[in-house]
Amino acid sequence: MHLTENDPAGKLVQLGMSAQRFTPRVSLAPPDGLLLEVQGSLHLFAGVAGLRGALLAECLRLEVRPVLAFAPTALAALVMARAGKSLEVLEPAQLTGQLAPLPLSSLRWPEYTVARLARMGVRTIGAALRLPRAGFARRFGDAQLAMLDVLTGRTAEVRVTYRAPERFRRRRELGCELENHGLLLVALAPLLAELGDFLAARDLGVVKLECRLMHRHAPPTRCVVRLASPATDVQRLTALLGEHLSALELPEPVRACELAAAALVPHRPESESLWQPGERGGSFGKESCDLIERLRARLGAEAVYGLTRLPAHRPEKAWAVAEPPSASTHRAQPGCSADSAPARRRPVWLLPAPQRLSVRDGLPRRRGPLRLVSEPERIETGWWDGDEIARDYYTAVDIHGVHLWVFRERAAPHDWFLHGVFG
Amino acid sequence: MLNCACEVSLPPKSPGEVSGAAALPPYAELHCLSNFTFLRGASHPHELVERADALGYAALAITDECSVAGVVRAHMAAKHRRLKLVIGSEFRLECGLTLVALAIDRRGYGRLCRLITRGRRAADKGQYSLTRADLEAASLAQCYILWVPAAQPSPSELRWLAERFPGRLRIAVELLREGGDRERLAALEQLGAHYAVPLLASGDVHMHVRARRRLQDALTAIRLKVPVAEAGLQLYGNGERYLRERARLARLYPRELLEAAVELSLGCTFSLDELRYEYPRELVPPGETPASYLRRLTYEGARWRWPGGVPESERTAIEHELALIAELRYEPYFLTVQDVVAYARRQGILCQGRGSAANSRVCYCLGVTSVDPQRGAALLFERFISRERNEPPDIDIDFEHERREEVLQYVYRKYGRERAALAATVIMYRPRSALRDLGKVFGLTPAESGRLAKVMQWWDRSAALPERVRDAGFDPESSWLARLVPLASELVAFPGFPRHLSQHVGGFVISEGALEELVPIENAASPQRTVVQWDKDDLNDLKLLKVDLLALGMLTALKRAFALVKDFRGTRHALGELPAEDPRVYAMISRADTIGVFQIESRAQMAMLPRLKPQCYYDLVIEVAIVRPGPIQGDMVHPYLRRRSGAEPVEYPSEEVREVLERTLGVPIFQEQVMKIAIVAAGFSPGEADALRRAMGAWKRTGGLDPFRERLLEGMREKGYPDEFAQRIYRQMLGFGEYGFPLAHAASFALLVYDSAWLKCYEPAAFTCALLNSQPMGFYAPAQLVRDARAHGVEVRPVDTCASGWDSTLERRADGEPALRLGLRVVKSLSQSGADRLVAARAERPFASVQDLATRAALDRGDLEALASAGALASLSGNRHLAFWQVAATERPVPLGFATARGADTREGRPLITAPSEAECIAADYASLGLTLGRHPLALLRARLAAAGLSPASEVTRAANGASVRTAGIVLMRQRPSTASGVTFVTLEDESGQVNVIVWERVGSAQRRALIESRLLEVHGELQQQDGVTHLIARRLIDRSSLLGELLTRSRDFH
Secondary structure, eight states: OOOOSSOOOHHHHHHHGGGGGGGOOOEEETTEEEEEGGGGEEEEETHHHHHHHHHHHHHHHHOEEEEEEBBBSSSHHHHHHHHHHBBBBOHHHHHHHHTTTTTTGGGOOOOHHHHHHHTTOOOOOHHHHOOOHHHHHHHHHHHHHHHHHHHTTSSSSOOOOOOOOOOOEEEEEEEEEEEOOHHHHHHHHHHHHHHHHHHHHHHHEEEEEEEEEOOSSSSSEEEEEEEEEOOOOHHHHHHHHHHHHOOOOSOEEEEEEEEEEEEEEOOOOOOOOOOOOTSSTSSSSSHHHHHHHHHHHHHGGGGOOEEEOOOOOSSSEEEEOOOOOOOOHHHHOOSOOOSSOOOOOSSSEEEEEEEEEEETTTTSSSSSSOOOOOOOOEEEEEEGGGGOOOEEEOOOOOOTOOOEEEEEETTTTTEEEEEEEEE | OTHEEEEEEHOOOGGGSSGGGGSSOEEEEEOOOOOOOOOOOOHHHHHHHHHHHHHSSSEEEEBTTOOOOHHHHHHHHHHTTTOOEEEEEEEEEETTTEEEEEEESSSHHHHHHHHHHHHHHSTTTTTTOOOOHHHHHHOOOOOOEEOOOOOOOOOOHHHHHHHOOOOOOOEEEEOBBOOOOOHHHHHHHHHHHHOOEEEEEOOBBSSSSSSHHHHHHHHHHHHHHHHHHHHHHGGSSSOBBBBHHHHHHHSSSSSHHHHHHHHHHHHOOOOOOOOOOOOTTTTTTTTTOOHHHHHHHHHHHHHHHHHTTOHHHHHHHHHHHHHHHHHHHHHHHHHHHHHHHHHHHHOOOOOEEEEETTTTTHHHHSSSSOGGGGGSOOOOGGTOSSEEEESSSOOEEETTTTTTTHHHHHHHHOOOTEEEEEEEEEEEEOOOHHHHHHHHHOOOOOHHHHHHHHHHTGGGGGHHHHHHHHTTOOOOOOOHHHHHHHHHHHSTTOOOOOEEEEEEEEEHHHHHHHOGGTOOOEEESSOOOOEEEEEEEHHHHHHHEEEEEEEHHHHHHHHHHHHHHHHOOOOOOOOOOOOOSOOOHHHHHTOOOOOSSSSTTTTHHHHHHHOOOOSHHHHHHHHHHHHHHHHHHHTTTHHHHHHHHOOOSSOOOHHHHHHGGGGGGGGGOSHHHHHHHHHHHHHHOHHHHHHHHHHHHHHHOHHOOOOHHHHHHHHHHHOOOOOHHHHHHHHHHHHHHHHEEEEEEHHHHHHHHHHHHHHHHHHHHHHHHHHHHOSSSSSSOOOHHHHHHHHHHEEEOOOOOOOOOOOEEEEEETTTTTTEOOOGGSSOOOOOOHHHHHHHHHHOOOSSSSHHHHHTTTOOOOHHHHHHTTTTTTTHHHHHHHHHHHHHOOOOOEEEEEEOOOOOOOOOOOOOOOOOOOOOOOHHHHHHHHHOOSOOOHHHHHHHHTTTOOOOOHHHSSTTTTTTTEEEEEEEEEEGGGGGTTTEEEEEEEEEEEEEEEHHHHHHHHHHHHHHHHHHHEEEEEEEEEETTEEEEEEEEEEEEHHHHHHHHHSSSOO
């Protein structure tokens, strides 16, 4: 079976799993080929035509457009399908004759090999099969000859049977209906312990944990925990899950619970750091990660973010929202503070958008007249993206002594704006 | 002492409130980059000069980064505006120390050039590298140094400089409103006071007006190779780096700092006018003067040229020339040229001089040219060496193109790299390169930029631009495009924005003293070359000597053809010594049977030949000169042809004009004639006429022909010439301007035309063989040359590993005539070393098999496959398929003595492989050789083409004038001459011949894709016949390229 999609890899796995219905001997030929050994299943589907119909129906359900070919050898079937021919060759004696006119390219040999053969006038499988065997092997290697032999059934083929990948999913029916958040965590404890063992045995860490709580009538309540770094530690997971659960509102009591960890990543244990955070030399480490995770659990993921400086002249473009640093990413970029930008005065608090100021006697006002205490800094740039600015920035002091960052437009009518407040 | 707070409280104040300009403090800008600091400076030198003058600056320094490439242009502009110009250069040392050096006097300028040379020579092309040690070694005693402090001024830098440049060091205070100007000034004042270094004001100028800010940002992005949106802080935060108004400067700087800049500029007295050029002197042997030595050489040559004795008339002419040369003291120039030519002669390198002084008797005697002055092109010597202009005569020397490098290296060896270097060529932005670079500035991928450049390169004159932009996959309404277009216009606007320096094709500057004290020398892209920082116009402006040593493919071919003829027949020929004025040669030329002939093989030339019907050498001179943009734009071609055919009477407005124009039937064709008319008809002095010639050559650059126009028209009116005649002469001058082709060049070229035509006529095999061995050169590809040779009865034999050498060769046929054997050099991707080993191994004994060939010639797989692709293994293995089968089995060559039993021949049966079809063979021939000895591909398609009602070329050319014709052919070439206002010329070829198609702009733009993309093009149109010249005027164009592809696939046996 050959999938004609542009990006068939995802569909291939899906189809591989569902194809187990037709035969236990399913094998993937990535990126776009699926092999089924159907000799034993033919009678269940009333022969080739029936099986073809059943397979096509299944493909239709998964929205896959396949080319199906049947042949005495797996490779021959695949090659025919890849050549776009929906052939049904059931007699081994007919196999070579049916393969002969197919272009060599359907064998998926390296382009270089196919090109070399083409220059010898060998463009079809038949022409390749007519070449002297020893001479062919000498020129193109034993592997290619062996493939031709497998193709024609001269030698048998060994294929790996497909198995679905591992994931963690456990369910626990509760003896009674629970409403108490604290008890829920107790009820989940055995599942968490099982997860811990599962992870430890495989050296895996979890970055996304999903907990589903089943109710009598209402749809299940979902609770997803995302981790800033891969976690293996059951205690940490339990604590986090607890935070998340306590924020949940349950529509009904819980009758069963399910714990699933789909995003599993290989985990590399790290040594503990010598210094504590905050001490000289202590790293921005696990504890601050924990803090970020807890803040995000309480306030929501969007409410906690990091800031990063960008190399740009326009104040609006000189910073950006970033993911808060996790323990691993933070270590990768030491020393954010010192860079090549000239030491210019910039306020920490920048207004989301500049605020127009009233003017009297040519000078800006904000709850009274402002006093300009710096010389101007001229910024005129950004013409390339439609957000061009041309401004003279000043530090100004208001009547309460607050230092403000204001600017005057270079273009008429030379309006004044407030852009930031110095802390 | 200074209160900058006033600037703070005054932002809303308008300049008008400042008191009158006269009261403003004076200013001189001493730190200013032009666009010759490539991809940094955003204004031309002349723009900076003019702006500085308009602002009332006391002086302007041009201080390009480690360069003086722009100073000549600035100098000429400053002279015109009478602005004081200071010459300097900015340096950023490896340690980060930045400074500007300004030349105080001639010696200081020399040292500055030396330092620039040192930095440039120590780095790759376009880069430089200097350290503090270099600066110390340069001993810039006659230069002022400006320290340009970094964002955080480093006292140690200042201390280091102050110790080395006591009294001549200044601190450049550049207040650019980037925040902290006040603190910066205070800090620098403190530093200056501490180290006793005075301060002055300067501006780090990158552009003449602030409107160039966007362009400056774009240039920065191009330099950094990032989109401008990602250039971030590497761009300047504002546009203050321009020539600021003095009122603004007065508000920003303390008066003393502004005055200090002016004072320093007054101390720099150096002007480029002081540069004195001296010719090399060592060519004169002891005991001789340059004059006596030149006389001796000339008369030695005269005895060789006229073995029967020098005719009295020639002797008089020689004496006249020598006297003029002596008066102007140009002997060293002629001796320099003679020395180079003599070297080439000794090495057996064919060469010929041309140009203003080349056709003199002296040059003929010195062997610089072979044009016999009596052969018909007698020229008046004064026209080339004028008493009034104090500048060297111009001689170009052409050499065999494959051996010119030897001559260049000889010059470097003889004079040393300190005294000789190539002139530079300033590479300017063209529409295409501007769009490609700007596309990347706006974040397009290189592929997208290329596409954009392709569709938009003719933007300025097409209303269909939005469509084309859309065709290329861009939204014509997009805002980035709207921002890009004005920038592109700035880059390509006259006189062209410089992008980098490259080497001139062959202009050598040679000096008596150290050249690097005259102008800095830098590395060129080729490792063996060095170039000066000035181009030929700069050198001209400063009257520096330049000898053009150029490469000419035809000389290589002629040399080879002479050698082939000598080897095959034992007959000796030499340049200019073939039997003269042979009627058969002229008959062939008049038929336009000139493929491969020098100059007159182009399509335009071929179209002219049957009309002009050259009958003598002088006709060839005219033919060469007349098919040029100058005469064409000046509308001289048709009057000349009409007069020649007798359709129009030959008339002259006066007796003086008759003398000038008699040989060209009253129509000025050569540049010299136009000059002469200015003299005899408009009363110009010879010197004035020459100034006019120079202005004509440069009027597009300087726009300065108007003063001559009045003078010319007025002068002719006074002498009673009709206005119409005067206007025509002026138009012709404009036409000549850019492409003027002087008689002096045409006369030399015509000699090569005749000699190559003679060879084509009498020795076609040797001639074609020589052309093939000299590729790439000329107008035609090997395919056409070979086809033409076969049409003339030359037997051409295929490339064969058992017979071919690297070059194509002549083989003796049974009838004693030569056959042309194609050489291995035509085989694509075959290495020359592999081919050489092949030829050597074959010389020992013939090859027995492909394996034998592979083993003995130690050929790798790539070379073997190249030979198999070419069909060159046919005599060893049979057809190409079998050749590849056998090549695939060859073992890697093993070192000698380790040959294994398996490495020898492994006997194999013949495999069952189908032979390639005829179409496949033809396609493979084209792919590997670029030509085929088999049938033309269209011969295979003829039945289908005929069924579609398409005629072959042979029928098309026989059709009647005005006939409606349909044909199709392989597109050999497309030309869109700049003079032909949008017309595209297409040449089609099929098995029966060629058809010349003319596509008018309207037809071309409506059917642009078919015109641009077709390999096989079907054309419907109307035939035009005139004087034996046939053109097909296209009405409809259809792309039939797919037929060529089908030809191959249809022949394959599957599907």
